Amino acid sequence: MSISIHETMRITRIHQETVKQEQDPADLSLLEPLLEKYRGKKGSLIPLLQGAQEIYGYIPWNVFERISDATGLKLSDLYGVATFYAQFRLHPVGKNIIKVCHGTACHVQNANTITDSLKEALNVKDGETTPDGLFTLESVACLGCCSLAPVMMVAGEVFGKLTGKEAVRIIRDIRIKENN
């Protein structure tokens, strides 16, 4: 019985060549103010990565290289930190990120149904983005709104006391709005 290295926690294989092929280089000029803000400050790697993700929506490969140059930290250390924390995305995401809460309270109120219904309706797996780039479906640990279980957050707005059908309707309404 062998354990696939991809299934073990916090270990991700990054193929730099593949990533470079998939992503166009991002505009690095947007990064400069952030690098300036944290220049010389120790322990600022995580805020730097968080700031970069704020700007680009994810962390592009050439941003990693630029941060490595600017801070002197090794590229492997940067990827090591970025792949450890769930917040960091190394691939672009959809316009609207759907976060379905799977905390304890939401779980006992059938959060699985919400995710299953959305998977069906959007035809994506957990963590994937729809082909039209409108939605990314994620499962998150706990949004802290347990009295409204089950809960999902779309683009910062929280929807509570959901049913599978409700969730699909909300997404459909957003899609209609986006297409107009």
Next chain:
Amino acid sequence: MEKIKVIVGLGSCGIAAGAGKTYEKIQALRQAENLDFDLKKTSCIGMCYREPLVEIIDQTGSYLYGEIDEIRAVEIIDRHVIHHTPVKEHVVQTDLFPTADNDFMQNQIKITLRNCGYIDPENIDEYEARQGYRAIKKIAGQRISRMDVVQTVISSGLRGRGGGGFPTGLKWKFANDNKATEKYIICNADEGDPGAFMDRSVLEGDPHSVLEGMIIGAYAIEATGGVIYCRAEYPLAIKRLNIALEQARRKGYLGNNILGIQGFDFDIHIKEGAGAFVCGEETALIASVEGERGMPRKRPPFPASSGLWKKPTNINNVETYANIPWIILNGAEAYARYGTEKSKGTKVFALAGKIRRSGLVEVPMGISINDIIFKLGGGIRDGKKFKAVQLGGPSGGCIPEYLAHTPIDYDSVTATGAIMGSGGMVVMDETTCMVDVAKFFLDFTRKESCGKCTFCRIGTKRMLEVLTRITEGKGEQGDIERLQDLAFQIKESSLCGLGQTAPNPVLTTIKYFRDEYEAHIRDKKCPAKACKQLLTYEVIPDKCTGCMVCAKNCPVEAITGERKQVHFIHQEKCIRCGVCFSKCKFEAIRLS
């Protein structure tokens, strides 16, 4: 005559329930009708099950209105503010007459939550008006020595509220003992337990209480720098903390020679978590602040001697710090009056799950679980039966109904096999499958394992595989023993609390609900009818009236049938969500 005050509860859960829209509606109404009243914001008062909440204070007293959406907002402003007639049917809490919700608020003792829901958290003046910053002023004014502050905290009996339960005063003493030119004080605001939102409410509702607690702690241990490590999933808390820090600096509570205490130079900055539950563990937290992967380190050395940047560091939880100003102002004996022999004071619990009144409650230690669930919580919703309560999140355990007389204090709870934890309390009824609960928690801890220790990294995965097989009807003889064996080994060989406690939910559910495990393994049945793979949803032809309600509500359109014709559920499409079963008024859907 003082103006009428209208206060809207705008914590994260209030906003999620629509309080933002309620606020805007009231604001628009005030403008349109040219009404004269003060419109203010506050945060969560704890009555989450009645959100959105609006309080109206007039010359007769205070009235807390519940479930005030935009339509009801117009109604209460019209009737109460304009026509001076309180709308009794919507009042959920007041001192002027009894309400159905009295039991929720009146059995609480608010120390940590003393200001939450009563002040505007973005206004330092309101904090100061309710004894805010008087504790640190008392220390400065009366020249109370550092050791005296530490001794007060020791005498109060305050124990770490993050779950560890370590005596706070003693922790401060250790940090104080280690002399160094650079020392740190850290607030652990990485509340990662799913189902826990106590810290979030304190940070959103009364951020200054945490700051004042940290300033007092910094004085006591001679800290030179402070960090609040707050999870990024709490953006409102971070925003309000930043505002509070700015205000505190402007008033001189942070900076150099604070309040005239020579040499007391101290400031606090915020570090955001990045989505790793393990960073709630103190050494992993320190690694994260230092910009590294959040992997725990071996202790000793403890943070009190070698912590952040290898300097003496004291780490405490949000709730622990929030208690400090009250203890300094009112004295250690006043705090020790509440609680039990070894567990003094009060504790905040986040009541969630199958309970009628879910929200935040602060109760004295020693209260029984039954009292919390039935007196404060109003019992189980939908008329179902109470089965178990989960305490302490993924590190904790399930306490069955027949042990619900257990008092809530550190030692009594530990004796059941669970742990007090940070305060998350999830209530379960007869429709909750305990094997599924164990699987849920193990799935969580496996994902969050940092990977350093072999037994935690691989052991949790193996335990999860066994549990998954059991819930899918593929359980084998010996699986329970397999789980217990793995659990023991993982607990013994893990470096940090995550691994050491990850098996707890499995062990307590086996201890108290072994029959459910055996039903899954031996009979391939789920007694609670929750494990999907063990269920099939079928229409009972004799009872189906063809009303089409099930088909209309099926989220994946797996039910076909004409009006007044017997319907049919297509098994290959069915996701076994159970909606049809719950919607059918004729009991025409069978679960097998």
